[in-house]
Amino acid sequence: MPELPEVETVRAGLAKYVTGKKITSAQAFHPRAVKPSSIAPITSLAGSRIKSVQRRGKFLWLTLDRPYALVAHLGMSGQLLVTPTTTSPHKHMRARFMLSGGLSRSNNEIRFVDQRTFGWVGVEEYAGDVPISVAHIALDPFEKEFDLAKVINRIRKRKSAIKPTLLNQEIISGIGNIYADEALWRAKIHPEIVCEDLSKAEVKRLINCAIDVMQEAILAGGTSFDEQYKNVNGESGYFERSLAVYGQEGEPCPRCGSAIARIAFANRSSHFCQRCQR
DNA sequence: CCTAACTCCTGCATGC
DNA sequence: TGCATGCAGGAGTTAG
Structure with missing residues (x-):
């Protein structure tokens, strides 16, 4: 969850x-x-x-x-x-x-x-x-000591794909499979792009998209697909209705209308728009 | 240093 | 209806 x-x-x-x-x-x-x-x-x-x-x-x-x-x-x-x-x-x-x-x-x-x-x-x-x-978990982007420039530089040195890097809690913490897919869609970045091949501006845009989508989700009380996520009062959040790509395989991309694709790599599902995210 | 594969569980949806 | 299979929001360990 x-x-x-x-x-x-x-x-x-x-x-x-x-x-x-x-x-x-x-x-x-x-x-x-x-x-x-x-x-x-x-x-x-x-x-x-x-x-x-x-x-x-x-x-x-x-x-x-x-x-x-x-x-x-x-x-x-x-x-x-x-x-x-x-x-x-x-x-x-x-x-x-x-x-x-x-x-x-x-x-x-x-x-x-x-x-x-x-x-x-x-x-x-x-x-x-x-x-x-x-102790080994990286700062999350809502902590005031979070150093955006440092994280960008670290990401850009990596030879692995950007999606598993976003999920790596020792580089930037808090992002899981849902918000990784949503942030990549917002930033128009393909999940399999190698980190080294991204510009500083692209990585910056991506992290800012991750911050934005998570901030919006906090205001909505989180994402609940089923009975597995509830707040302390047993209530569901309602950000699920705002998801652009996660769980939307075959649905139209909210930006360009082409069908959302789902692929499996690094042992997880990735949802993205093949037209918007190159 | 890095990455990929595998592991721990239960329950639900799907297909034969 | 029953059974097998695959899949799910995570992260630690191990092998290479």
């Missing part, structure tokens, strides 16, 4: 509902739901207070009044739902965190729900400003 706009929607929802609350108890229900490198069991979070909710790229973490963080990655199908404790358990509930205090009294639980179990939660110490598992 979730790329930067969806994770940011979840982050903002969590920040609104759980900041300042105390975790009174916590449990995990599935062995793969907890990151193996976690330094402590989920149950040990009991008694800690949530100070803030942070994000870099697709990684989320809660800062606590302790020298470690509760980190989460949603993988392909993870959800973090804020619910009343009386809500009946979800089918794929992998962990739960009971809360007390704070401003909103009715929603006193965070549930980690994940059908495919590619997502995880974990307890981690910090490496500088971010938890250990986030």
